[in-house]
Amino acid sequence: xxxxxxxxxxxxxxxxxxxxxxxxxxxxxxxxxxxxxxxxxxxxxxxxxxxxxxxxxxxxxxxxxxxxxxxxxxxxxxxxxxxxxxxxxxxxxxxxxxxxxxxxxxxxxxxxxxxxxxxxxxxxxxxxxxxxxxxxxxxxxxxxxxxxxxxxxxxxxxxxxxxxxxxxxxxxxxxxxxxxxxxxxxxxxxxxxxxxxxxxxxxxxxxxxxxxxxxxxxxxxxxxxxxxxxxxxxxxxxxxxxxxxxxxxxxxxxxxxxxxxxxxxxxxxxxxxxxxxxxxxxxxxxxxxxxxxxxxxxxxxxxxxxxxxxxxxxxxxxxxxxxxxxxxxxxxxxxxxxxxxxxxxxxxxxxxxxxxxxxxxxxxxxxxxxxxxxxxxxxxxxxxxxxxxxxxxxxxxxxxxxxxxxxxxxxxxxxxxxxxxxxxxxxxxxxxxxxxxxxxxxxxxxxxxxxxxxxxxxxxxxxxxxxxxxxxxxxxxxxxxxxxxxxxxxxxxxxxxxxxxxxxxxxxxxxxxxxxxxxxxxxxxxxxxxxxxxxxxxxxxxxxxxxxxxxxxxxxxxxxxxxxxxxxxxxxxxxxxxxxxxxxxxxxxxxxxxxxxxxxxxxxxxxxxxxxxxxxxxxxxxxxxxxxxxxxxxxxxxxxxxxxxxxxxxxxxxxxxxxxxxxxxxxxxxxxxxxxxxxxx
Ligand SMILES: *[C@@H]1O[C@H](CO)[C@@H](O)[C@H](O)[C@H]1NC(C)=O
Ligand SMILES: *[C@@H]1O[C@H](CO)[C@@H](O)[C@H](O)[C@H]1NC(C)=O
Ligand SMILES: *[C@@H]1O[C@H](CO)[C@@H](O)[C@H](O)[C@H]1NC(C)=O
Ligand SMILES: *[C@@H]1O[C@H](CO)[C@@H](O)[C@H](O)[C@H]1NC(C)=O
Ligand SMILES: *[C@@H]1O[C@H](CO)[C@@H](O)[C@H](O)[C@H]1NC(C)=O
Ligand SMILES: *[C@@H]1O[C@H](CO)[C@@H](O)[C@H](O)[C@H]1NC(C)=O
Ligand SMILES: *[C@@H]1O[C@H](CO)[C@@H](O)[C@H](O)[C@H]1NC(C)=O
Ligand SMILES: *[C@@H]1O[C@H](CO)[C@@H](O)[C@H](O)[C@H]1NC(C)=O
Ligand SMILES: *[C@@H]1O[C@H](CO)[C@@H](O)[C@H](O)[C@H]1NC(C)=O
Ligand SMILES: *[C@@H]1O[C@H](CO)[C@@H](O)[C@H](O)[C@H]1NC(C)=O
Numbered sequence: 001x002x003x004x005x006x007x008x009x010x011x012x013x014x015x016x017x018x019x020x021x022x023x024x025x026x027x028x029x030x031x032x033x034x035x036x037x038x039x040x041x042x043x044x045x046x047x048x049x050x051x052x053x054x055x056x057x058x059x060x061x062x063x064x065x066x067x068x069x070x071x072x073x074x075x076x077x078x079x080x081x082x083x084x085x086x087x088x089x090x091x092x093x094x095x096x097x098x099x100x101x102x103x104x105x106x107x108x109x110x111x112x113x114x115x116x117x118x119x120x121x122x123x124x125x126x127x128x129x130x131x132x133x134x135x136x137x138x139x140x141x142x143x144x145x146x147x148x149x150x151x152x153x154x155x156x157x158x159x160x161x162x163x164x165x166x167x168x169x170x171x172x173x174x175x176x177x178x179x180x181x182x183x184x185x186x187x188x189x190x191x192x193x194x195x196x197x198x199x200x201x202x203x204x205x206x207x208x209x210x211x212x213x214x215x216x217x218x219x220x221x222x223x224x225x226x227x228x229x230x231x232x233x234x235x236x237x238x239x240x241x242x243x244x245x246x247x248x249x250x251x252x253x254x255x256x257x258x259x260x261x262x263x264x265x266x267x268x269x270x271x272x273x274x275x276x277x278x279x280x281x282x283x284x285x286x287x288x289x290x291x292x293x294x295x296x297x298x299x300x301x302x303x304x305x306x307x308x309x310x311x312x313x314x315x316x317x318x319x320x321x322x323x324x325x326x327x328x329x330x331x332x333x334x335x336x337x338x339x340x341x342x343x344x345x346x347x348x349x350x351x352x353x354x355x356x357x358x359x360x361x362x363x364x365x366x367x368x369x370x371x372x373x374x375x376x377x378x379x380x381x382x383x384x385x386x387x388x389x390x391x392x393x394x395x396x397x398x399x400x401x402x403x404x405x406x407x408x409x410x411x412x413x414x415x416x417x418x419x420x421x422x423x424x425x426x427x428x429x430x431x432x433x434x435x436x437x438x439x440x441x442x443x444x445x446x447x448x449x450x451x452x453x454x455x456x457x458x459x460x461x462x463x464x465x466x467x468x469x470x471x472x473x474x475x476x477x478x479x480x481x482x483x484x485x486x487x488x489x490x491x492x493x494x495x496x497x498x499x500x501x502x503x504x505x506x507x508x509x510x511x512x513x514x515x516x517x518x519x520x521x522x523x524x525x526x527x528x529x530x531x532x533x534x535x536x537x538x539x540x541x542x543x544x545x546x547x548x549x550x551x552x553x554x555x556x557x558x559x560x561x562x563x564x565x566x567x568x569x570x571x572x573x574x575x576x577x578x579x580x581x582x583x584x585x586x587x588x589x590x591x592x593x594x595x596x597x598x599x600x601x602x603x604x605x606x607x608x609x610x611x612x613x614x615x616x617x618x619x620x621x622x623x624x625x626x627x628x629x630x631x632x633x634x635x636x637x638x639x640x641x642x643x644x645x646x647x648x649x650x651x652x653x654x655x656x657x658x659x660x661x662x663x664x665x666x667x668x669x670x671x672x673x674x675x676x677x678x679x680x681x
Contacts, residue, residue, distance in 0.1 A: 023096050025134050029109045031076055039200070039208040042169065042180070046076060046109035050185040052210065052223045053169035057201040058178040063158045064141070066172060075139060077113030077170045077179070078106070079163055085120050087146070089127035092116075099166070104337055105184040105226035110167040111135040115157075115179070117143035124148035141170075141177065166228030183223035184337075187214050188288075190311040192321075192331035194246050196222035196288040197253055205272065206252030207286055222288050224337050235283030236400040240339040245325050246289040247296055247344055248273045249373035257375045257502065258294040258307055258324075261519040265509045273373035274406060275384055279342070282400050290327030290341060295498055296377045297524035298323050298347060298600070301586035305522050309586055313677050314358055315640040316633035320584045322352040322599055325387070329353030329361060332387040336676050340397055341387040346377040346494060348577060348611035350385035351647060352599060354623035355578030358643025358680035360394040361387045365420070365652040366553075366618040367413040370406045376501050378494035380414050380546050381615045390673035391666040395659045402655070414546030415553055415618055415652070421568055422656040428566065430461050431573035433468040435606045440597065444581025444644045447627035451646060452574070454670045459661065464571075468613075469606050471560060479548055480555035483607035486616045489548035495528065496542040503529045549616065553652065556617040561651040569651035572658070575610040576646060577621075581629045583642045590634060610647065618652040624662065625674050628681055641679045 029047030036042055040056035053074070080095045092114075099106040114137050116124065122145055124132075129150035132140065140148055141155045148154065155177060168179040183198055196210035212221040222243075230239025249255050249269035256263040272280070280286065291307050293299040301309045301320050310327050312319040313334040321330040325343025330353070332341050343350045345363040354361025362385045369384050376382055386401065388394035399422070407418050430452060438445040456463055475481040507529060510519035518530065557563075564570050579597040591598045602609050614621040628641040650658045665671040674680040 023093055023100065023108065026108065028112065028136060031074060031112065033073065038211050041208070042074065043185070043212060044074070044169070046107070049107075050221065052183040052185060052198065052212075053180040054183075054198065054201050055169065055171060055178070055180045058171070058180040059168065059201065060163050061176055061178045063175055064177045065156045065158070065175070066153065073171070075113045075170045075172070076110040076182075077115050077139070077141065077168050078110045079115040079117075079165045079168060079179070081117050081165045082122070083119035085118070085122045087116060087118065087122050087124045087128050089131040092128055092131055095165075099228055102231070103166070103227045105182060105224065106167045106228060108135060111137050113137065113139040113141065113170055115141035115163075115168075116146055118145050120145065122146045124150070164229040165231065166226040181225060181229065183225050185210070185212060185221040185223055186335070186337050187217060187219035188222050188331075189217065189219055190313055190330055190334045191219065191291075191308060192310040192327040192334065193220050193222055193243065193288045193290050194256065194307070195220055197250070197286060198223045198225070199285070200252060207250050209253055210288070224287055225285055230283065233283055236396060237279060238283030240284045240397070241287045241337065242279055242284045243288050243290050243328060243331055243338060243341040244276060244286055245292050245328055245341070245343045247292060247375040248276050248342065250276055250286055250289070253289060255375065257296070258292045259521055260306055261510060261521055262295075262502065262506055265506060265513070269373070271373060274370045275374065275401075276342070278401055278403065278406060284340070287338070290331060292325060292327060293323035293349075293524065294522040295375065295502060295525055296324040296344060296346060296349060297522070298349075299522055299524040300588070300599070302588045303523055306520070312357060312586075314356075314680065315583060315631070315642050315678065316635040316638070317678075318585055318587065318590070318633070318635040319642065320356050320586050320599060322348070322356045324349040325353045325385075328387050329357040329359055332359045332389055333357035333674070333680070334676055339388070339393065343385055343387060344371070344374065345383045345385050346381050347615055348600065350383075350387070351577045351621055351623045352611065354387060355576070355645040356584065356599075356643070357387075358625045358628065358645060358674055359387050359389055360391060360622070360624060361385055362398065362622040362655075363614055363620065364398075364402060364655050365418060365620045366415060367408040367418040368402050368420070368655065370408060376497035378490070379412060379497040380493045380549060381490060382497070389676065391662055391671050395663055398659060399656060413618075414550050419653050420656055421653070422660070423568065424660055425566060425568045425657055426459050426661055427569050427572040427650065428461055429571040430455055430463045431571045432463055432465045433573065433575055434465050435467050435469050436575040436603055436610045439576055439644070440580030441582045441629060443629045444627070447629070447644050448574075448646055451626045451670065454665070454668070458664065458668055458670070475555050475559055477551065477555055479551045485548060486552045487608060487612065489545035490612070490616055492537060492541050492545040493549065496537050496539070499529065499532055499537070500539075503532060549618075552616055553618040556619070557651055561619060561649070563651065568654035568657040571650075572661070573649040574646055575613070575649070577611050577623060578643075578645050581642060581644045583631050583633070583640075585635075593634070595631060614649060619649050620652065620655040620658060621647055621649045622658060622662070623647055624671065625680055626671070628679060643680045
């Protein structure tokens with residue numbers, strides 16, 4: 001922990017810059033205990049807001065003396081750290097004001113107790129005492145350095161711990177005080193999570209599921225810690241709240257892959273996926289596990305049986321979240337209290353959920369990050385991505401997360417080693433594939449054309465229309481030019497890993513447990529696993545498919561998207577993985593209308609969907625929100641907006657150059673942060 005909490009100096013700097021805006025003094029809501037959750041932690045309420053306090057493994061236990069002795073169960077307290085010698089009303093008020101401005105967990109209900117410390121010998125002056133009285137603060141904890149006298153009990157803290165500032169729940173013992181971290185509980189109103197989770201703080205790196213549900217609205221509750229705990233923590237993702245697709249292992253939590261049958265036969269994870277550990281090491285906070293199409297399949301909303309399909313906040317609220325990282329994309333479009341959601345992309349599963357929710361999401365270059373302890377679909381086609389609303393925050397996360405130390409070995413990808421330069425060697429050409437564009441909704445194409453004009457202007461690029469299908473088919477290599485062969489190889493890769501790691505074990509274990517029965521799984525997997533034939537699809541076929549894929553990738557990087565001395569990827573190719581500006585619905589029949597669209601439609605003159613280009617050719621493919629268009633909803637019978645996004649594709653390894661390009665587009669105002677809720681802009 002050393003060096004993580006530089007709170008006092010940071011806060012002091014912060015306080016200096018904040019003009020003490022008056023904090024309104026409203027009647028404090030009393031502490032109301034609700035229950036202990038199954039993991040021994042306390043759920044409580046202050047007014048109509050619910051909280052979790054990690055009382056089983058508190059943040060700090062301090063030896064302390066209480067005068068006069070006070071026996072209470074638990075008290076919400078606020079920790080304030082200063083470095084001034086005279087602590088006045090202004091000192092306290094500006095700290096509290098900055099807490100209210102910068103955090104959604106803290107509120108003045110936590111002023112029943114105050115823990116104040118100072119880096120220098122200090123005293124609470126008369127104005128501070130009077131100020132505390134206005135909140136009816138009943139208990140003041142004083143560090144060795146601080147003294148105070150007033151109409152409150154005081155607790156002298158003997159060993160002041162490395163305690164971050166912010167709200168805590170204090171429990172007072174005879175000679176000690178324990179301070180538990182608090183989490184605000186938000187209802188997952190769009191039902192994008194399977195369950196909320198939090199750091200157990202047991203010294204063994206476990207997380208605990210929250211296990212709390214709001215019956216009135218059927219919502220799981222999601223715990224988010226105070227952001228104040230992380231102020232002054234210099235790590236790139238300090239305090240950022242991150243939700244995890246339930247394919248990734250997190251120690252202490254069940255990994256289900258969206259299947260109750262799989263959860264039934266597998267133990268709680270006893271380790272954390274390196275890709276998730278990297279987020280924790282960077283300071284990120286895991287707040288729960290999210291829904292996915294079962295085993296990362298491409299199932300349509302109406303094909304979900306085991307889990308209830310999540311809701312998309314955009315438009316009429318009845319739009320698809322796509323698959324398979326559906327929970328992730330829709331949650332980022334829904335909640336300001338959530339910063340990032342981690343998904344995975346094998347065939348479209350980051351990029352299409354980002355498209356239908358109007359958020360940023362990527363399929364990185366093949367091999368970008370370890371997928372150890374992540375349930376596979378296809379070992380050599382799986383990738384990991386992150387959803388975000390804000391281009392700068394998205395890029396910051398991606399650049400920190402995709403560390404070279406986590407690149408996959410060439411034995412996993414079957415490709416040449418991945419090299420990821422972080423330069424401004426931008427592309428010179430904008431490739432506009434006429435077999436994939438224009439956008440299907442003619443009202444959306446002008447938004448794309450304006451984006452292309454901006455791109456061409458800002459980077460001095462030339463637009464080149466070309467036919468992707470004809471170009472690939474024109475290559476002289478019989479393998480690289482044959483979409484049928486390339487697609488078949490991808491299909492072997494995507495089938496074998498999932499069977500080898502999940503399917504075989506699930507079927508045999510279930511049969512043993514339940515008298516030969518087949519497990520209850522969604523139709524996306526049932527027929528394929530029922531008929532799985534290991535003499536056709538096996539490790540040897542997988543290795544052969546990897547070799548086929550490698551041939552395709554090498555041709556692609558020589559003939560279509562290649563490096564030059566000036567550019568990491570000579571071109572950026574555009575296409576749309578979404579619906580071209582038409583709504584696509586969770587309810588099947590609504591997609592039959594000409595003003596709506598199914599997902600994953602193969603364009604009339606193409607051989608593969610745009611989504612399949614990078615799974616086959618290893619390239620990097622990012623979904624970028626660029627606008628929105630109206631439609632008249634047959635659900636709300638009101639005009640609604642549907643997001644318009646575009647996909648930007650560069651040669652494998654040129655991800656960071658593309659991030660730098662996107663950052664420049666944000667600097668120029670071409671790309672913007674999207675809002676949560678009904679509309680993205
Ligand atoms: C308090 O901390 C700030 C920021 O580090 C510093 O500028 C200031 O001099 C400090 N004040 C005292 C009294 O130490
Ligand atoms: C303090 O207590 C008094 C008397 O019970 C009450 O009227 C007042 O609203 C309380 N103030 C706060 C901030 O809770
Ligand atoms: C974790 O669980 C696996 C089986 O699920 C087991 O093989 C392994 O030994 C366990 N590791 C630890 C550290 O307990
Ligand atoms: C823009 O690119 C063209 C070549 O496509 C080049 O001739 C021209 O000098 C470039 N302009 C700038 C301002 O870089
Ligand atoms: C692209 O090329 C393919 C193969 O030659 C052809 O069948 C198709 O019609 C072309 N598409 C367009 C839009 O020109
Ligand atoms: C096909 O290859 C030939 C020979 O290299 C070239 O002249 C032609 O332009 C290519 N056609 C397409 C559609 O790429
Ligand atoms: C492409 O590959 C398939 C499957 O291997 C094969 O049947 C077909 O003849 C090939 N097409 C061409 C044009 O070579
Ligand atoms: C599995 O595939 C092999 C080879 O094609 C075939 O001979 C065998 O009959 C298949 N097994 C089943 C159960 O379909
Ligand atoms: C709504 O329903 C009408 C009548 O069936 C249909 O013409 C229209 O295309 C539908 N709108 C959308 C956005 O699906
Ligand atoms: C464009 O929309 C129409 C009407 O929904 C649909 O039939 C067609 O397949 C769509 N094309 C693409 C490429 O999505």
